[in-house]
Amino acid sequence: MNVVVCLKQVPGKFKIEIDPQTGTLVKGGTDNMINPFDMNALEEAMRLKEKHGGKVSAISMGPSEAKESLREAIALGADEAVLLCDPAFDGSDTWATSHILSLGIRKLGQPDMVICGRQTIDGETGQVGPELAEMLGLPFVSCVSRIEEVAEGHVKMQRMAEEGHHVVEMQLPGVISVVKEINVPRLPSLRGLMQSKKASITVWNARELGVDVAMVGSKGSPGRLVKVSRPQRSTRQELLQGSLESQVEQLIGKLREAKIL
Numbered sequence: 001m002n003v004v005v006c007l008k009q010v011p012g013k014f015k016i017e018i019d020p021q022t023g024t025l026v027k028g029g030t031d032n033m034i035n036p037f038d039m040n041a042l043e044e045a046m047r048l049k050e051k052h053g054g055k056v057s058a059i060s061m062g063p064s065e066a067k068e069s070l071r072e073a074i075a076l077g078a079d080e081a082v083l084l085c086d087p088a089f090d091g092s093d094t095w096a097t098s099h100i101l102s103l104g105i106r107k108l109g110q111p112d113m114v115i116c117g118r119q120t121i122d123g124e125t126g127q128v129g130p131e132l133a134e135m136l137g138l139p140f141v142s143c144v145s146r147i148e149e150v151a152e153g154h155v156k157m158q159r160m161a162e163e164g165h166h167v168v169e170m171q172l173p174g175v176i177s178v179v180k181e182i183n184v185p186r187l188p189s190l191r192g193l194m195q196s197k198k199a200s201i202t203v204w205n206a207r208e209l210g211v212d213v214a215m216v217g218s219k220g221s222p223g224r225l226v227k228v229s230r231p232q233r234s235t236r237q238e239l240l241q242g243s244l245e246s247q248v249e250q251l252i253g254k255l256r257e258a259k260i261l
């Protein structure tokens with residue numbers, strides 16, 4: 001079973017700065033990590049490989065620093081890692097990002113499954129997985145919390161929903177996004193760490209991917225950030241009076257009023 005895992009490198013420390021001109025996140029620095037949901041995606045791909053054979057390929061679109069995250073993926077057991085990197089990709093919105101990733105995945109060869117995280121912890125749109133599936137012409141299931149069975153040509157899964165969970169079947173090849181409840185990601189082995197140091201990360205630029213540069217970057221991105229603002233901190237406070245018992249009663253009453261209880 002050949003699985004491609006989409007990994008995004010995100011800032012490890014959350015002191016977010018926003019470029020006032022473009023309204024986008026200011027990135028850079030060395031304090032980066034693999035997006036946490038993508039660690040779950042990689043772990044699930046490793047489990048599928050251990051059970052059904054095949055290979056795991058990690059792919060990322062990002063700056064050259066993202067090589068470090070791909071090296072980490074190799075330390076965790078990925079068989080190959082590809083970085084899609086070109087100055088023309090700068091400023092890409094989710095649509096352009098998905099377009100670039102879809103070309104990278106096609107160039108790798110048709111996998112049986114593509115696994116994404118549910119969302120990133122910086123952009124947080126959760127759009128890349130479904131957009132990617134649409135561009136690859138494959139079915140998509142979001143928020144997968146358990147892979148129950150992989151049989152000839154299809155996969156049976158549980159997906160998290162507000163009211164519980166759904167059991168769904170999807171034809172393969174297909175794309176899924178996973179939630180953190182699906183597994184606990186492993187730690188790298190010493191052997192994996194040694195191998196990852198020597199591993200070569202394949203880098204494909206716009207020309208090698210056959211990307212039409214008019215369709216990527218800020219010019220090729222249909223998404224426009226209209227406004228970025230900090231959420232207002234609520235200052236409504238109320239100090240409850242009376243004995244402890246009466247304060248508890250008042251609190252329960254207020255929670256009921258607000259339909260929280």
Ligand SMILES: Cc1cc2nc3c(=O)[nH]c(=O)nc-3n(C[C@H](O)[C@H](O)[C@H](O)COP(=O)(O)OP(=O)(O)OC[C@H]3O[C@@H](n4cnc5c(N)ncnc54)[C@H](O)[C@@H]3O)c2cc1C
Pocket residue numbers: 006007008009024027035037038041059060061062090091092093094095097098101115116117118119120122123124125126127128129221223224225
């Ligand atoms: C108008 C606009 C301009 C932007 N300009 C820039 C910019 O200049 N520089 C910049 O860095 N960002 C920029 N962004 C943000 C960038 O588009 C998003 O970070 C990116 O498209 C992924 O979206 P997301 O973080 O919401 O991912 P989500 O949709 O939340 O991600 C879901 C899953 O998709 C996969 N995935 C997402 N992104 C990647 C990736 N890059 N590589 C591999 N897998 C991935 C992961 O598995 C992830 O868990 C811009 C966004 C907009 C709307």
